[in-house]
Amino acid sequence: MSTLTLPDTSPTRESGSHWAVETHGLTKRFGDNIAVNGVELLIPRGCAFGYLGPNGAGKTTLIRVLLGLTHADAGTMSLLGYPVPKRRAAALARVGAIVDEPRFHGHLTGRQNLQLLAAAREPAARERIVPALERVGILHRADDRVSKYSMGMRQRLGVAACLLGDPQLLILDEPMNGLDPAGMHEMRDMILSLVAEGRTVVLSSHLLDEVERTCDAVAIVDRGKVIRQGPIAQLLAGSSFEVQVECSEPDRARRLLDAATFGAHVQVGPDGLAITLPGGTGRDVIGEVNRVLVEGGISVYRLQHVQASLESWFLEVTSRLGAPE
Amino acid sequence: MTTISDIGAPAPGPAPDTIPAATRGDHRGSWIPTWGMITTRFMELRKRRGLIIALIAVNIGIPVVFLAVRLISHAVDPKSYGPAGGYTIFTTLVLGFMYIFGFIVAAVVGCTAGSVDLTEGMFRHLVITGRSRLALYLARIPAGLAIVIAMVAVGYTIVCAVCVFAAPTQLNYDGINVPQGLSRPALDNWAAAHADEVICNFNYNGPNPPPNIPCGNGTSSGGPGPGAVVKTPQGTVIPVHVTQAQLRAFAVTMANQAYSDYRSYFLAPSTSSMIDVGLWIALEAAIGFTVGLGLASLMGQRTVPVILLVVLELILTPIFSRHVIAHLVNVERGIVGVAMLHIEPGGLPTPFSGGGPGGGGGGGPGGLMLIPESTLAASLVIVGWIVFWTAIGAWRMMTRDA
Numbered sequence: 001m002s003t004l005t006l007p008d009t010s011p012t013r014e015s016g017s018h019w020a021v022e023t024h025g026l027t028k029r030f031g032d033n034i035a036v037n038g039v040e041l042l043i044p045r046g047c048a049f050g051y052l053g054p055n056g057a058g059k060t061t062l063i064r065v066l067l068g069l070t071h072a073d074a075g076t077m078s079l080l081g082y083p084v085p086k087r088r089a090a091a092l093a094r095v096g097a098i099v100d101e102p103r104f105h106g107h108l109t110g111r112q113n114l115q116l117l118a119a120a121r122e123p124a125a126r127e128r129i130v131p132a133l134e135r136v137g138i139l140h141r142a143d144d145r146v147s148k149y150s151m152g153m154r155q156r157l158g159v160a161a162c163l164l165g166d167p168q169l170l171i172l173d174e175p176m177n178g179l180d181p182a183g184m185h186e187m188r189d190m191i192l193s194l195v196a197e198g199r200t201v202v203l204s205s206h207l208l209d210e211v212e213r214t215c216d217a218v219a220i221v222d223r224g225k226v227i228r229q230g231p232i233a234q235l236l237a238g239s240s241f242e243v244q245v246e247c248s249e250p251d252r253a254r255r256l257l258d259a260a261t262f263g264a265h266v267q268v269g270p271d272g273l274a275i276t277l278p279g280g281t282g283r284d285v286i287g288e289v290n291r292v293l294v295e296g297g298i299s300v301y302r303l304q305h306v307q308a309s310l311e312s313w314f315l316e317v318t319s320r321l322g323a324p325e
Numbered sequence: 326m327t328t329i330s331d332i333g334a335p336a337p338g339p340a341p342d343t344i345p346a347a348t349r350g351d352h353r354g355s356w357i358p359t360w361g362m363i364t365t366r367f368m369e370l371r372k373r374r375g376l377i378i379a380l381i382a383v384n385i386g387i388p389v390v391f392l393a394v395r396l397i398s399h400a401v402d403p404k405s406y407g408p409a410g411g412y413t414i415f416t417t418l419v420l421g422f423m424y425i426f427g428f429i430v431a432a433v434v435g436c437t438a439g440s441v442d443l444t445e446g447m448f449r450h451l452v453i454t455g456r457s458r459l460a461l462y463l464a465r466i467p468a469g470l471a472i473v474i475a476m477v478a479v480g481y482t483i484v485c486a487v488c489v490f491a492a493p494t495q496l497n498y499d500g501i502n503v504p505q506g507l508s509r510p511a512l513d514n515w516a517a518a519h520a521d522e523v524i525c526n527f528n529y530n531g532p533n534p535p536p537n538i539p540c541g542n543g544t545s546s547g548g549p550g551p552g553a554v555v556k557t558p559q560g561t562v563i564p565v566h567v568t569q570a571q572l573r574a575f576a577v578t579m580a581n582q583a584y585s586d587y588r589s590y591f592l593a594p595s596t597s598s599m600i601d602v603g604l605w606i607a608l609e610a611a612i613g614f615t616v617g618l619g620l621a622s623l624m625g626q627r628t629v630p631v632i633l634l635v636v637l638e639l640i641l642t643p644i645f646s647r648h649v650i651a652h653l654v655n656v657e658r659g660i661v662g663v664a665m666l667h668i669e670p671g672g673l674p675t676p677f678s679g680g681g682p683g684g685g686g687g688g689g690p691g692g693l694m695l696i697p698e699s700t701l702a703a704s705l706v707i708v709g710w711i712v713f714w715t716a717i718g719a720w721r722m723m724t725r726d727a
Binding site: 064067068069070088089090091092093095096097099100101102103104105106107108112113115116117118119120121122123126161165 | 365372
């Protein structure tokens with residue numbers, strides 16, 4: 001199990017200025033229900049960060065607390081180094097966010113909605129309206145009423161609204177909702193390009209495949225708590241993985257491997273053996289598997305290491321920790 | 326063990342106490358809305374087609390149609406239809422319609438401005454900009470008032486223009502044509518010269534019944550027709566033979582009684598009267614907008630606040646302005662509509678009396694039966710309503726979860 005270790009004594013932590021998002025003990029209650037439960041979250045600058053969790057895990061509530069849309073009951077937080085809510089205005093000046101489904105005034109055009117939002121930002125925001133519309137690919141529909149927009153177009157308009165403030169931090173809650181495959185591809189490319197420009201993108205999504213393709217690091221939240229966070233590669237490296245073996249005499253091969261002490265779970269399938277090894281097992285175990293089989297007189301035709309996907313890891317983690325307590 | 330910092334050294338960020346260079350000078354935390362916020366909010370309201378159509382229909386459309394019909398009717402058949410304008414039409418339109426429905430439509434605009442950001446999902450976008458929530462709220466007030474007051478002003482200007490330029494040339498008082506602006510002695514002289522018409526048409530309130538003289542059918546033409554005894558003066562009980570001198574003396578008495586009422590009749594509204602009344606109905610509309618804005622912001626929706634304000638204006642205010650409820654008299658005085666009636670420009674009838682000079686009885690401004698309230702108290706009530714509902718709306722805006 002991978003856990004987050006905070007560099008408690010590092011100067012960057014103390015200054016609070018090197019993290020795009022930093023929370024400590026953040027808590028939000030709705031009556032008896034604790035939606036956000038003592039969350040410790042550190043999101044470094046300049047990366048794409050996935051924020052994952054099952055439905056009702058508290059993802060959107062945490063985002064709302066971070067953005068000052070609702071107040072926290074306990075804990076501290078900062079955005080781009082500014083403590084919130086004390087320096088909320090300064091913090092949000094360089095933050096763009098979509099929370100839940102992006103909704104706008106339907107009787108206004110996309111451009112007019114952005115004018116309304118730009119007026120609440122700094123004067124330069126007005127000059128960013130056209131580039132933002134162009135970047136999200138709806139400039140040609142900018143003068144149509146939003147009531148005529150599809151869900152996907154409203155998502156794009158939401159991202160355009162985020163870009164008005166030339167944000168250093170973008171928080172996107174389910175930005176792929178309503179997008180067709182081509183739109184999702186474009187959105188992914190746009191997020192990657194935003195990160196390439198040095199911005200931080202926090203992506204809350206249930207599309208784990210998209211998160212895996214887009215993000216550098218993730219946090220898993222369940223029941224209001226962050227239960228795992230870290231770089232995706234490291235998190236997956238610590239998860240169980242599978243070795244597929246194509247060989248002669250699969251049943252005898254299974255018995256041989258069961259007798260060995262790898263802690264592996266071996267299943268016989270139509271394509272051979274599927275060996276599931278626990279998280280933390282070194283890659284040298286794969287060689288050991290090969291040795292045991294060959295020494296047992298089994299002919300090994302193919303042996304393949306299959307890394308767990310983010311989705312399978314997510315399901316593994318949340319099913320293990322999300323069970324009723 | 327994994328650490329977040331393993332994915333790369335975090336880029337250096339701003340010192341916590343510095344302001345991003347690009348946002349310097351935008352006063353994002355200030356409670357004062359920027360000009361851009363006001364103009365874009367104005368645009369947002371102006372683009373609401375249904376709302377603007379309703380505003381135009383009530384403040385401009387209905388008065389214009391009413392006056393147009395009167396102008397055409399008078400042009401086609403001047404004997405059957407009187408002039409389109411004049412003081413009576415002015416008071417009927419302005420007080421009987423524009424005052425009451427101007428408030429209601431302004432309240433609808435206020436309720437819209439106070440709730441649509443929430444119901445249409447824009448509130449969250451606006452809050453995320455980091456702009457002061459109070460500034461976001463206050464930006465709606467000048468934007469909404471610019472629309473409401475402009476509509477009221479246009480409609481009112483049209484009404485004033487028609488009422489002045491298409492005013493009657495003779496004053497019709499109690500059904501007979503009387504010269505306008507007579508002094509008391511002049512009215513007495515005129516009454517003496519038109520004794521039969523005065524006796525047959527003016528109201529009389531005194532111990533001695535008026536003499537029994539024959540009155541013509543249709544008193545407006547005045548004077549008794551020979552042998553055509555169709556109507557006798559009101560209250561006539563004793564037929565007596567009277568001389569012309571006695572008739573003239575009685576007519577003078579009746580004219581004296583009617584003088585204070587007669588003074589409230591004009592051929593056309595005066596300039597000062599039009600300014601006073603215009604400011605008064607603009608204030609009423611502004612109150613409607615402000616209260617609607619605050620109430621809708623408090624409740625987070627439009628429908629219920631609109632219903633509440635319609636009930637306030639059409640039901641509660643007429644009742645509370647005329648009926649003294651012993652234990653609730655101070656509550657009645659605290660109703661903004663009642664207070665507004667107390668600062669009504671002098672000489673006008675009450676908006677809830679059906680319009681027209683002299684239509685409201687007597688007792689208060691314009692001769693109304695209003696519950697007693699000083700002008701100072703009424704002014705404080707009005708200011709209190711504006712301040713209270715603005716504060717309540719702003720407070721809710723600042724504390725509401727987005």
